[in-house]
Amino acid sequence: MSAETSSAHSIPDSMRAVVVYGPEDYRIEDRPVPTPGPGELLLRTDAVGVCASDLKCYHGAEKFWGGEYKEAWAERDRIPGHEFVGTIVAAGDGALDTRGVALGDRIACEQIVPCWECLYCERGGYWMCEVHDMFGFKGFDGAMAEYVLVPTRALTHRVSSELPGEHAAFSEPLSCAMHAVERAQIEFRDTVVVAGAGPIGLSAIAGARQKNPLRIVALDMVPEKLELAKACGADVAINFAEQDAVAEIKKMTGGYGADVYIEATGHPSAVSQGLNLLRKFGRFIEYSVFKEKVSVDWSIISDDKELDVLGAHLGPHCWPAAIKLIERGTLPMEQICTHQYPLEQFQEALDKVGDSSGSSVKVSILPNGRQPAAE
Ligand SMILES: NC(=O)c1ccc[n+]([C@@H]2O[C@H](COP(=O)([O-])OP(=O)(O)OC[C@H]3O[C@@H](n4cnc5c(N)ncnc54)[C@H](O)[C@@H]3O)[C@@H](O)[C@H]2O)c1
Ligand SMILES: [Zn+2]
Ligand SMILES: [Zn+2]
DSSP states (O other): OOSEEOTTOOOOSEEEEEEEEETTEEEEEEEEOOOOOTTOEEEEEEEEEEOHHHHHHHTTOHHHHOOSSOOOOSOSSBOOOOEEEEEEEEEOTTHHHHHTOOTTOEEEEOSEEOOSOSHHHHTTOGGGOSSOEEETTBEEOOSSBSEEEEOTTOOEEEOOTTSOHHHHHTHHHHHHHHHHHHHTTOOTTOEEEEEOOSHHHHHHHHHHHHHOOSEEEEEESOHHHHHHHHHHTOSEEEETTTSOHHHHHHHHTTTSOEEEEEEOSOOTHHHHHHHHHEEEEEEEEEOOOOSSOOOOOGGGTTTTTOOEEEEOOSOTTOHHHHHHHHHTTOSOHHHHEEEEEEGGGHHHHHHHHHOTTOOOSEEEEETTOOOGGGO
């Protein structure tokens, strides 16, 4: 190959990889290790997180496989995995210089691979790229494999090799949630409610903590997750299965309600919950992706409360800040990263994410096992 390769690492011809054959049909098999062309990098995968979206795709959700009004977006014959970090082991012409990196560096890649040509990319909104290629779903293979190719169009960020891989790969959900926090335009006097204390909600709490509002309230129904929410920076944790969340929040805000509600549950019930607990002129940030359609009393947004309802997608411009938070040890990463699996056990990893008893927070796959730097 014309690519520069790491002398410390000999690259095999084939690798183990999970391959999407279709909904509920993911298989592990041998695939050729890609050779980086000009501007491309080859990473040895250190860790890849498994997220709620991976699971929804696995189970055949309409957002991924299409339906009555939607075309399919996800592709078959693709290696899944979009939350990853890896170590650079080979580079095509110019790739190291362009990105200011060296062989042996660890990098995280943004999940979206922008086309850089569409209306949104041209206007600076690359994360809403019309083409919407994304590692592991469309256009490019992801990281549930021993190696992953970084195309020229991808956005990369350096991450410390000292961190355990699964901690470093958490920069993906953390940057996503921090984007939701940016959308909320939090002010010092605000009471911010975050619904859901999964990886996204916990990250939103950690991000909101950096903005130092008056009060951050976490809502969930799993006691361990509420404890973790406090460790991530929540001032108050409410178990909505035991307490009336709307009444509690009204009580702590002089009867008015919360200023900001960040919805990170994926459950339709959390939408009306948010509309009900916000004060007039409040801000509702929607980050979830729902399996079912959600119906609510839409007039609350207009006539009752004149709310700002803001969507948020991915984590643009938040990666360096997210990586810094993880590198500084600001988050309780040991508690957040609850499960790590070898590649051969990808099915167990998916099942663990799907386990509705709340037994996991962040589930990760370590395709090359535990690397020495992380021990
Ligand atoms: N927009 C994007 O770009 C993007 C990116 C990543 C994830 N997501 C979405 O964000 C959502 C959250 O992701 P996650 O990985 O943290 O999910 P998760 O399933 O791990 O966590 C959701 C949490 O919400 C709790 N919950 C359920 N109903 C609730 C309610 N009514 N009020 C409060 N809490 C409630 C659950 O107990 C659970 O702890 C998912 O829908 C996911 O698909 C969106
Ligand atoms: Zn994800
Ligand atoms: Zn584009």
